[in-house]
Amino acid sequence: MGRPPCCDKLGVKKGPWTPEEDIMLVSYVQQHGPGNWRQVPTNTGLRRCSKSCRLRWTNYLRPGIRRGDFTDEEEKMIIQLQALLGNKWAAIASYLPERTDNDIKNYWNTHLKKKLRKLQMGSDEHDLIHERKDRFMCSTTSSSSSHCISKGQWEKRLQTDIHLAKQALNDALSVDHKPLIISPQIMKSPTQTSVYPSSTDNIAKLLKGFMKNSTSNNKKTCSNSSTRESSDECKNSSGVDLSEAFESLFGFDRCFGSPNNSEFSQSNTSNESKEELQFTMFENWLLDETAGDDVVNQGKEDLSNFAFDETTDFFDD
DNA sequence: AACGCATACAACCGCATGGAA
DNA sequence: ATTCCATGCGGTTGTATGCGT
Known part of the structure; x- marks a missing residue:
């Protein structure tokens, strides 16, 4: 018996992810946590295969990913x-x-x-x-x-x-x-948070590149490249300030320390109650993930x- | 400036695996 | 025991970018 395709081939978008899609995916994961990927396209409205969503998350959007040159x-x-x-x-x-x-x-x-x-x-x-x-x-x-x-x-x-x-x-x-x-860098770090930047960074870079591209070439969507350089223009073709939208989604980024981690978080105003509210299930999940490394290091x-x-x-x- | 080739990397594809029904 | 589903994994491909001519 042949295995059914993981997703309906018709109407499923392929190719590079747009920042808008990234934001939709990350906001969904923020609310529901990773997993149950089959439901993600349905619940988010993303016209992507569940597999593609999972891959995009694990390989690019997931917090804690460092990109760029290998040491x-x-x-x-x-x-x-x-x-x-x-x-x-x-x-x-x-x-x-x-x-x-x-x-x-x-x-x-x-x-x-x-x-x-x-x-x-x-x-x-x-x-x-x-x-x-x-x-x-x-x-x-x-x-x-x-x-x-x-x-x-x-x-x-x-x-x-x-x-x-x-x-x-x-x-x-x-x-x-x-x-x-x-990694000695990790060993040395007092808390895992300093080496565990949120996915904000990843998308921040991406967004900036996207804005740059969209201002110069609106018909072309860029997706993912850590090499994309910064641009001050942060509005998409529909005039929406994506960086602001993104910040509102990921203001919790500063909870993870490392002020230089996020270009967006730099503009955040300190507001403790707001921070608390933003301390969502997703963050708890992140923190849980980072716990216990000391124990693991033993032996x-x-x-x-x-x-x-x-x-x-x-x-x- | 234009072209072709090389390179880098994101994303896809198909199979494997484990768990639930 | 079997089937189905969700997820993980490794190989491969597609495409943007860089570079040399």
Whole structure:
């Protein structure tokens, strides 16, 4: 029996999301929380497949997503984890809570794959290639190795590392599916909120880009690009000040600290009672999500002890 | 300035999985 | 035990943008 399509193909919009659609989706999730995606198109009026809504939320609108350049630390971590786990992007993403699996996957495919290939093919000298292969093997394996090892040893070590990684994953999953925080930046942060900007940022950037585009080219809708630059024009084609509308929707953003997190939140006036009112179920859900990381951090040293120090010169040529 | 190619990334597609009925 | 549904996941595609000629 064939599986029915996840959504009616007729009348379902595809392609890039507009800021208006984003706002509709985020406001819905704010009220109802994520989940029950099947109901989202019906309840929001979005002419999108439920799957598309979920994907848009998890990959772009969800709070806590950091976009843009990957740090060296993140890069190394991805390489390490990819070596251990393979293309298990969701598993890898669980170690980089600010990044989505999609982002990591894209980054791997567009940057890291190439970098590694270059590293392996970069030298004409055969010996040098061997030396680098050995370095690669050393650097992608156990933290405890400070010298290069034979292939057999390397395979054994890899198995051990996989075992450790699995253990760490189990640990992570056993504590209420909280992500394992490895990033030093996150470790250092006194509260999770400072590294957990709301989705406001994501849409704020997007909106600004949209406004820029819509003023110069009304017929073209832009969606999503973190690279879109700012514009002072924040009205859409219908004259609605989207930034204001957005602010009214997401004024709670300031509750999550980080004043530089949101361009919109900067213009907020302090109003405690208003803030309290805006402290919705959605926020509680967010806060719940951020709780308990300290507990998770315990006993996660197996994986966090990966020898980043051994790979610090990984891309040095 | 125009064109073509390369790159980056958002979004889609189809399959897998787990849970409820 | 079986079916159905919701969601998760990884691979792939489409398109905007950048860059070189």
